[in-house]
Amino acid sequence: MADRKKHILGVENLSKSFGHVRAIENVSVDFYAGEITAIVGDNGAGKSTLIKMLSGAERPDRGKICINKVEHNFFTPSEAIENGIATVYQDLGLVNCMDISSNIFLGLEPLRKGIFVDKARMKRESRELIEKLRIGISDMDLLAGNLSGGQRQALAIGRAIKQGGRILILDEPTAAMGVKETQQVIELLLNLKTQGYTIIIITHNMQQVFSLSDRVVVMRQGRVAGDLSTGESSHNEVVGLITGMEGVS
Template structure:
């Protein structure tokens, strides 16, 4: 707990003359849920794309488990143990749960798939997260609800033995019951020792599951707050720019 699994130091990113990230410092710890909030255009997507290797940062330092790393491609992020679950989930409707969880990294023996081994690993991943809403591992993803799809996407990161899981708006377009199911899953994922970074516009969800809230405003990290020490009104103030950390210090 003394050392973060992920630490960004003065990270920057520009697109032409537009400075999107202006020297961001961010930490994420194993076993914790770290929330990243901010209005549209604050830089949240750019920040996580840098961590995932999709759009490498222009400057700054990225530390992974205390070691300086360079992440220039998603494969490099994956090798470190960083997995991203985007809003679209990247699932194939025509494949079943096991096939989706191992898509692109199938277990093989010679020229054949080790379907039995993959099924065992998929079942173990779901069991480790205490998932009980899936009737069969051979259900086609097309037949699953939104909450169940999110469950499969998160469990896929467990199969990949991720150390850091970044969730991009994981409860978007979900109903009340499905949202509760996914938030419980996020908490269990962190409790298993994974560092979870959750990007969300829904402050109610953030306050239910996050240990720490980081607020981005126009490419600057304006607040880093323990969830237990703040409230939604203060966070909204930071998001809209009407409140600053200098005001808190004074």
């Protein structure tokens, strides 16, 4: 039921231009705890600009971003992370020559006696996080470069959570993955959903939109063309909204 959902993140009349190009205009959308929302649209529809503003990489020209109904202004991605918004881009940002725990704690390394990096603590807490997320990696000494695509995506998500992310934004989380790896990531996202995380995915995979997400927000020419429950909409309806051909048979 919609009235039982806990509102976590909302944007109101968000607009952004680059020179004379209006990237997004008057975008309003809400996101909820324990829900997976897919954002879809053609290239240039405004998806990336919206995500960059939510993640602190771009500042809106006007409009509001609210977390738990409190307005926030992010000047940097680190400020967004401090407020619980963590973004995992397609390149994942992993350091291939570093092990699991070093990637999870990248930039957050705990010190022992104020001088030495506490590797034992890093491994212990990394193992606890990996087990909690049911990622399926047992050796914290494995290098990120030796992981499968699904494991790498899971590691990047784990790092986002370690940074304090409760609102997770994922850019094409299963792009170029095989069936098995894709299923690993899907199972992880569903697990996080049951733990109450707010999950936003940017994807072109329409099958995944309907199998994974609870809602789909369609963007077209910088505006929200539709905000639908995936259980009450269809592939054709969403494609029609993406292309502007809705209602055309």
